[in-house]
Amino acid sequence: MGFTMGLNLLLLLAMVATNLLSLYHLSSTLQSPKPPTPTQSPVPDHLLHQLRTIRATITHLARHHPSATSSTTKPSAVSVPQDLLLHSHLSPIASSCHNHPDLLHRYMNYTPFSLCPHDTDIQETLILNGCHPLPRRRCFSKTPPKTPSSLPLNPFPTSLPDASVIWSKYNCKSFLCLSQSNPNLGFDLRKQRETLVTYSSELDLPIPQFMQLANSANSVIRLGIDIGGGTGTFAAVMKEDHNVTVVTTTMNINAPYNEAVALRGLVPLHVPLQQRLPAFDGAVDLVRCGRAVNRWIPAAVLEFMLYDVDRVLRGGGYFWVDRFFSKRVDLEKVYGPLIGKLGYKKVKWAVANKTDSSGLKNGEVYLTALLQKPVSK
Numbered sequence: 277m278g279f280t281m282g283l284n285l286l287l288l289l290a291m292v293a294t295n296l297l298s299l300y301h302l303s304s305t306l307q308s309p310k311p312p313t314p315t316q317s318p319v320p321d322h323l324l325h326q327l328r329t330i331r332a333t334i335t336h337l338a339r340h341h342p343s344a345t346s347s348t349t350k351p352s353a354v355s356v357p358q359d360l361l362l363h364s365h366l367s368p369i370a371s372s373c374h375n376h377p378d379l380l381h382r383y384m385n386y387t388p389f390s391l392c393p394h395d396t397d398i399q400e401t402l403i404l405n406g407c408h409p410l411p412r413r414r415c416f417s418k419t420p421p422k423t424p425s426s427l428p429l430n431p432f433p434t435s436l437p438d439a440s441v442i443w444s445k446y447n448c449k450s451f452l453c454l455s456q457s458n459p460n461l462g463f464d465l466r467k468q469r470e471t472l473v474t475y476s477s478e479l480d481l482p483i484p485q486f487m488q489l490a491n492s493a494n495s496v497i498r499l500g501i502d503i504g505g506g507t508g509t510f511a512a513v514m515k516e517d518h519n520v521t522v523v524t525t526t527m528n529i530n531a532p533y534n535e536a537v538a539l540r541g542l543v544p545l546h547v548p549l550q551q552r553l554p555a556f557d558g559a560v561d562l563v564r565c566g567r568a569v570n571r572w573i574p575a576a577v578l579e580f581m582l583y584d585v586d587r588v589l590r591g592g593g594y595f596w597v598d599r600f601f602s603k604r605v606d607l608e609k610v611y612g613p614l615i616g617k618l619g620y621k622k623v624k625w626a627v628a629n630k631t632d633s634s635g636l637k638n639g640e641v642y643l644t645a646l647l648q649k650p651v652s653k
């Protein structure tokens with residue numbers, strides 16, 4: 277009884293604290309984001325305020341639960357850890373929605389218990405700007421008017437059912453249109469499969485070859501995450517050919533990628549690149565990232581991502597970088613050393629010129645690498 281009351285009090289306090297935080301951020305004046313030069317720049321007021329509020333809440337909670345936390349809480353005047361400051365610049369902690377109050381208001385402006393507005397574009401914009409997880413809503417998400425007569429049972433069906441998608445926000449109105457408009461979108465499932473299992477240049481690591489490498493290193497591959505995996509074809513091949521379970525993080529940028537992955541009977545995770553991976557430490561055997569991870573991601577964001585990949589990989593697991601592109605000089609000076617700091621074994625490391633027009637113009641290269649996490653640090 278006493279425990280339950282204590283727990284309720286704790287939850288209440290946490291709720292009040294969260295609401296105070298959001299109120300503060302919704303009412304605070306907007307500041308333009310500053311470039312990430314955290315070690316030199318002074319700590320902005322709103323960040324200090326936020327950190328003080330978080331600390332005050334924790335102290336408050338600790339007073340009500342002395343037994344649980346007294347041994348770990350330190351007295352006041354604790355300095356702010358450098359990485360907390362740095363990360364707060366990249367992706368403000370517990371407050372990433374506050375830079376977009378107008379969008380957030382539009383997103384939450386709906387009639388409870390009725391049909392939600394069809395605003396997937398607002399949701400994606402908020403998520404991509406770090407407002408994730410989005411607040412839940414109490415309304416019914418719009419569903420397609422018809423259901424298809426049957427759903428595909430294997431991940432390489434001859435076609436995906438168009439009736440399972442609400443097409444109003446897209447230029448294309450069918451999966452056939454998407455697969456014909458641009459082969460690089462990944463909606464030509466058979467063609468994309470070919471690129472994943474065949475070797476045509478040193479930048480290729482065909483899936484059968486990867487499985488052989490892992491096998492000969494006595495490393496069993498059962499679970500994986502494909503970051504920015506588009507239509508999920510990597511997960512599809514791993515499932516069909518090797519019985520490996522791979523979840524795919526994917527966003528609906530200009531096409532219904534999440535729907536496509538789900539229609540293939542695979543798991544789509546609607547999470548942005550900057551989010552902490554939704555898996556526990558050491559839980560997976562493989563993390564792969566394709567072209568979605570590239571030089572357009574700020575180096576500091578990429579660095580936090582690499583260490584999060586390391587966190588979810590088990591010892592002996594693999595990190596697979598497929599066609600990461602950057603300027604050649606940046607690969608040598610920035611990204612190569614960044615990856616090197618992980619201390620992984622380089623099973624494969626291939627660099628080649630990116631020969632399309634923007635690649636030639638910017639002196640860009642592709643990197644394909646297979647790296648193995650050491651068993652112990």
Ligand SMILES: *[C@@H]1O[C@H](CO)[C@@H](O)[C@H](O)[C@H]1NC(C)=O
Pocket residue numbers: 516517518519
């Ligand atoms: C996958 O698992 C099924 C059921 O256990 C088995 O019949 C099949 O041979 C396996 N396929 C591969 C490629 O290992």
Ligand SMILES: *[C@@H]1O[C@H](CO)[C@@H](O)[C@H](O)[C@H]1NC(C)=O
Pocket residue numbers: 629639
């Ligand atoms: C790659 O591009 C660089 C210039 O950016 C050039 O010097 C080099 O010869 C190219 N390598 C190949 C293999 O084409």
